[in-house]
């Protein structure tokens with residue numbers, strides 16, 4: 405275990421691992437999510453091959469990935485013979501954003517920046533979210549979850565690499581990105 409290597413006391417480690425196991429259970433035990441519209445990722449990201457960031461634009465700019473504005477949906481779904489699901493989309497015309505619910509969610513004390521992973525580290529969305537482009541309806545639960553061990557395992561694998569971008573990321577990496585509690589817990 406890595407913990408002892410970084411000077412952890414065994415007792416604290418056991419307590420933390422217990423909390424982590426509890427948190428992982430909480431994630432799996434979360435009730436299934438029902439979305440207001442049966443949006444099919446397969447049609448859009450699979451068949452139409454729209455890049456993920458067409459709709460989740462902020463993933464390249466910000467900590468959060470965000471959702472597409474209704475106006476973007478309506479740019480393709482405004483008129484014509486609408487199916488019942490498309491009629492629901494059209495009902496939001498001029499009436500604000502569709503109230504999509506969150507499926508992936510870390511505990512509030514964990515900081516996860518999309519931009520760093522998508523742009524600087526070039527990790528694909530699927531590495532963390534699974535094959536979203538194969539879904540013909542919204543996921544009721546995360547296809548894949550990331551426990552603290554998964555985050556750290558990748559950080560450990562990647563810190564050895566030669567080239568690292570300048571700026572705050574490099575500062576964090578120089579302080580052993582893999583084990584610095586403050587990088588992820590703020």
Ligand code: HEC
Nearest residue numbers: 441442443444447448472476477480481487488489490493
């Ligand atoms: C680039 C154009 C484009 C954009 C943008 C787009 N769609 Fe679609 N969508 C399509 C096409 C094409 C289909 C498949 C043919 C059809 O059913 O109209 C489709 C199918 C669908 C379906 C399945 C319809 C059914 O009843 O089977 C839903 C629901 C849907 N889209 C919702 C949305 C929502 C919500 C958004 C915005 C988040 C969106 N679409 C954005 C082009 C688009």
Ligand code: HEC
Nearest residue numbers: 443448449454456459504505506507508529533536537542
């Ligand atoms: C046409 C727009 C569109 C495209 C393209 C698209 N998405 Fe989405 N995405 C949505 C909408 C709308 C939702 C909310 C409904 C749902 O969960 O299906 C969503 C939800 C998600 C969620 C769940 C977020 C949460 O609540 O926790 C993830 C993860 C996701 N998308 C990843 C992807 C990935 C990865 C790709 C590329 C393979 C992609 N999306 C392509 C529109 C899109």
Ligand code: HEC
Nearest residue numbers: 456460463468469470508509510516521522527528529532
């Ligand atoms: C290194 C892992 C990782 C990668 C790569 C990643 N995500 Fe995420 N994503 C997460 C985690 C973890 C959460 C939950 C974040 C939280 O609760 O603070 C999340 C949440 C989301 C959400 C819902 C909350 C939000 O931020 O709006 C969407 C949508 C999403 N991701 C889409 C994407 C898309 C699209 C890509 C690729 C462009 C992507 N993600 C790449 C790990 C990742």
Ligand code: HEC
Nearest residue numbers: 420423424427428511514551552555556582583584585588
């Ligand atoms: C690379 C990111 C990362 C680093 C570094 C990290 N953690 Fe975490 N930690 C997480 C994530 C993500 C979770 C939530 C998911 C889970 O419980 O596995 C978490 C959960 C926890 C929890 C469980 C809290 C709860 O919500 O029940 C504890 C305790 C914890 N971390 C302590 C630490 C300590 C102490 C360190 C430094 C030795 C550390 N973490 C370093 C990402 C990280």
Ligand code: HEC
Nearest residue numbers: 515516517520524525527550555558562568573576587588
């Ligand atoms: C597949 C690999 C991978 C996974 C999984 C991953 N990361 Fe990272 N993460 C990286 C890399 C690589 C960097 C450093 C970027 C660089 O230096 O280019 C990084 C950097 C970071 C940073 C510091 C950057 C900043 O802007 O402050 C934080 C915080 C972070 N990750 C949190 C997390 C958390 C939390 C998780 C799990 C929910 C996670 N990461 C999962 C690869 C990963």
